[in-house]
Amino acid sequence: MSRFNVRKVAVLGAGVMGAxxxxxxxNCKVPVVLFDLPAKEGPKNGIVTKAVENLKKLKPAPLGVAEDAAxxxxxxxxxxxxxxxxxxLIIEAIAERLDWKEDLYKKIAPFVNDNAILATNTSGLSITAMANVLPEQLRSRFLGIHFFNPPRYMALLELIPTEYTxxxxxxxLEAFSTSAVGKSVIRAYDTPNFIANRVGVAGMLLTFREVERSGLGYDVVDDLTGKKLGxxxxxxxxxxxxxxxxxxxxVIKTLQNxxxxxPFNGAFETPAALTxxxxxGFLGQKTKQGFFKKEGKTILQFNAATGEYGAAGGKADDEVSKILKKPAAERLKALRESSHPHAQFVWAILRNAFHYAAVTLESIxxxxxxxxxxxxxGFGAKQGPFELWQEAGWKQVAEWVKADIDAxxxxxxxxxxxxxxxxRDGVHTAEGSWAPKLGKYVxxxxxxxxxxxxxxxxxxGSNAPSAATAGKTLFEDAAIRLWTLDDEVVIASIKSKMHTISAEVTSGLTKGLELAEAGYKGLVIWSQxxxxxxxxDLQSMMPAFMQGGGKAIAPFEKQLQDFMLSLRYANVPTVAAxxxxxxxxGCELAVHAAKRVAAxxxxxxxxxxxxxxxPGGGGLAYLARRAAELLEPSKGVSGQVGGELMxxxxxxxxxAAMAKVGTSAIESRKFGYLIDGDVIVPHKDEVLHVAIAQAKAMFESGYRAPAKKLIPVAxxxxxxxxxxxxxxxxxxxxISQHDYYISSCIADVLTGGDVDAGTLVSEEYLHALERKHFCTLLDNPKTQERIMGMLSTGKPVRN
Known part of the structure; x- marks a missing residue:
């Protein structure tokens, strides 16, 4: 595959988006230089320096680890x-002023190399208008590149070429943005607000209009138009x-002008409440108050009529919430036919979404x-408007929308x-998706x-390949699917909810490893x-625990621990994708693989x-072993190692004691859950490809599992x-008394228990300590409170 070789990227403009x-x-290991105007006072890079320092404070964090700001x-x-x-690649991200952009382009033009791409990150200005002010030699290498905020987390990237590009x-640029930067790319026409903001912001404005019609509170509207609506x-x-x-x-003004x-421009008036x-000066999250504000733990909502904040917390009616759980066709029919104001409101915003998408598709x-x-x-929806329309029954929904327009x-x-x-029965087919300008499926x-x-x-509707049925199945039951795409590497896909690990999953993984060792080049653990x-899977443990208490769980724990060691010492490479x-x-499963490939x-x-x-699946034994491995190159295992291991x-x-979670693959490496030889992949959909390639490369390089060694403990x-x-x-x-007790158990395992510093122990010894404490804790009433709280509410109980 030929690729656009990007040695370094320049970003022009150190504002919120540029920085x-x-x-x-x-984060993606792409060298970058960030430009802005020279500061009028102090060091000339003062504006950029301030922006870079601010990156360390922003939430959600734009950097994988704050120190990478350097x-x-x-x-x-x-x-x-x-x-x-x-x-x-040069990405211009200065303020939305065409005259300022023109001045900047004139300034940089003599310094742009002959093969560089120049792109503007804009959300509102015409890309063609900007191209027209460029020196002629740059026009063919110029286009729009629209990142969504925050750039690290939002998958969408819009590319907007001009007639000159x-x-x-x-x-x-699409290839680079996809593989090197991890973005999901769509190409847009050079129309106001492009595609996502055109449809998304229009949808929000149309929702504002329906709110004014219905008189519903912002709290109820948000409950109706969030997860309940997908x-x-x-x-x-x-x-x-x-x-x-x-x-x-x-953005609204850009849409209006x-x-x-x-055809919907008449509904695009700036809402009075927003004005x-x-x-x-209430600008939302940045000023800590907008449509909502938080006082202590209380959420308040703005009242446009009084100009004051009042109580929030209103929810969708149970009747309507039940409707929203129905299959698409039943759901839309029930919403349209219901007389409940909440149902009528939801039908109205869905109808508007279908109507708007259909009438604007050809132009945008x-x-x-x-x-x-x-x-x-770009907006976090589970389905786009055309997908929902098609799923609910294209012809019927079209008639309903037409009837509302006519009425x-x-x-x-x-x-x-x-x-x-x-x-037609929809716009998405196995042949492609409908392109009205071309009059065909693309x-x-x-x-x-x-x-x-x-x-x-x-x-x-596209009938795209699914990992659930792709390739050749080697074994499948309710817990796991073992399969291969190429007859060279076994793929293990866990099928349980949230891919939790039960005794049945452990048995399936063990079978997958046996298959890989018997005739394949490796094992990759991945789920789509x-x-x-x-x-x-705590729920799966409950029957055995209810019958025999903590001791009854010990065999399941040992089965899991034994599998973890077999994964580590397998005769073929094992890769956690x-x-x-x-x-x-899940962390324990990953750290025992020979390699990790992480999005x-x-x-x-x-x-x-x-x-x-x-941790009861070898996680603490892993941390103890890693400490010894890190010590060994610098100190050796002889002498007084307790202090050094500390x-x-x-x-x-x-x-482990504070249940810290790496907030990126980069930070997870900092915690030791990923190591230097592991691979971090910007785009999640490339993880399987890279994992299989890694397994094959390791096998072809003569992979041998690490030798078993005794571990010096602190x-x-x-x-x-x-x-x-x-x-x-x-x-x-x-921390509570129970937190203290649990953390003491963690310390006991990590340090090897009641032994002298430097004592050499096996991983099995550390596993036995893990099991002992794990099963004892299961019998503790405080732990049982926490488990039942998590199973019933999904939230941790502090006791």
Whole structure:
């Protein structure tokens, strides 16, 4: 696969977006130089320096680890323009002023190398208008690149070429953005707000209109339009607060002014409540009050009529909540036919979404797939509007929408396009998605980079390959599927909810390892949907525990521990292909593999303290072993090693005792759950490809499992030191007595128990200590309270 070789990226503009784009490039190990104006006072890089320092404080964190801010090269336009010559991609991210952008382009043009791509990160200005002010030699290498905020976490990236942009330039930038930066790319026409913000912001404005019609409170609206509707949990008004009400108003103004021929333009008036809040300086999350504000633990909502805040907490009616759980066809029918105000409101916003997507599709996007992806990747929806429409029954829903338009209930009189009624059953087919401008179905774009995504995300109705049935099945039961794509590597996919680990899953994994050792080049543990593994399946343990108490669980724990060691010492390479959560037993499963391939957004940790337990699948034995391995190169295993081991054990102890979770794959490496030889992959859909490639490469390189060795442990003296710190925390009220007891158990295992410093022990010895404490804790009433609380509410109990 040929690729666009990016040695370094320049980001022009150290504002909120520019600085965070630079941070995400650093996360992805892409060298970056961040430019801004020279400071009028003090060091010339002062503006950039302030922006980089601010990256360390932002939440959610734009950097995988805060110290990586030092990797951002700082520059200003007065002293450092020569640095642009070494940049193969330049992303301009200054304020939305065409005259300012034109001045900047003139300034940088002499320093842009002959092969570099110049892209503008804008959300509102015309890309073509900007291209027209560029020097001619840059126009063919210029296009729009629209990151969504926050750039690290939002999957969507819109690319907007102009009539001048060379097709290969767009292909190159799409490939780089996908594989190197981990983005999910759609291409947009150069129309106001492009695709995602055009449809998403229009949807929010139409929702505002329906709120004014219905008189529902912001709290009820957000409860109805969040997870219950398959959308982001921040729903409508909370999303506006997070985005920033001033930013929201700017995007609305762009839509009003730029899309005057939009059939819904009459409904795009800036909501009076939004205007009032901005006039008061209440800009949402950034000012700690907007549509909502928090006082202590109380959430309040703004009352536009009084200009004051009042009680929030209203919820959707139970009757309507039940309707929203029905299958799509039943759900829409019930909403439309119900007389309940909440149901009528939800039907209205769904009807508006279908209506708007249909009438604007031809002018803003090549295919219906692009709109659905934009809503998924840019606004956190589980389905785009066309997917839901098609699932619910295309023809019936079309008739319902038409009837509402004819009856004057819709927010625009624009009729649905003729193609809606041409006898079709939807817009997504195995052939491709509907492109009204072309009058045909268009398949997904198959650039070489997408060969790295075996199960590329696709839309309902496309009949795209699914990992649940792909390849050749080697074994399958209710707990696991063992399969292969190439007859060379076994893939183990856990099937339980959240991919939790039960005795049946452990047996399935054991079978997978046996198959791999018998005739394959390796074993990869990977599942397509959901987390890598959320840990042990506590629910599955309950029957045995109820009959025999903690002792009855010991055989299950030993089975799990024995499998972990067999994974570590297997005769073929074993690779954990990780994304999402890898907690508790999931973390233990990963650390015992020969290698880990993790998506950037992988969150790893030993969290058993939350349910009153200690790690019981070899996690603490792993931390003790890693401490000895880290000590060995610098100190050896002879002599007084207790004090030296203390330094390596301390961070692992704190991570396990405080249930710390790495908030990125990078931070998980810092905690020791990933190590230097592991691979971090920016795009989650490439994890399986890379994991299989790693397993094959290790096998072809003559892989041999590590030799079993005895482990020097820190002993009773270091255990006493760790416990003394726990006593201070307990007596200071920072942890409970039960927390102290659990953490003491963790310290006992990590240090090897009541032995001298430097005593050599086996992993099996440490596993036995783990089992003893794990089973004893299961019999403790305080732990049982925590387990039952977690099983019943999903939230940790502090006792």
């Amino acid at each position: 965070q784009i630079a941070a995400h490039l650093v 990797l951002i090269q700082q520059a200003n336009y007065e002293e450092h323009l020569e640095a642009l010559r070494g940049c193969d 060379k097709p290969e330039v767009v292909d190159q 959308r982001a949990s921040s729903a409508t008004f909370r999303t506006a607060d997070v985005v920033g009400l001033d930013t929201m108003a700017h 730029g899309a005057k021929d939009d 009032t809040l901005i006039e008061k 996007a090549e295919t219906a797939r692009d709109i659905d992806f934009a809503m998924r990747w 004057g209930k819709a927010l625009s009189k624009a009729p649905l396009p003729a193609w809606v009624f041409d006898g 398949p997904v774009r198959n650039l070489p980079v997408y060969e790295r995504q075996y199960f590329r995300e696709n839309v309902l 949907d959901g987390p890598f593994s959320a840990g042990a 990780m994304h999402g959560l890898a907690l508790g037993g 950037m957004e992988t969150y790893v940790g030993l969290v058993e303290v939350g349910v009153g337990l200690i 330094g390596f054990l301390k961070e692992g102890f704190q991570a 002993g009773r003296s270091v255990k006493a030191t760790l416990q003394s710190s726990l006593i201070n925390m307990r007596d200071g009220g920072f």
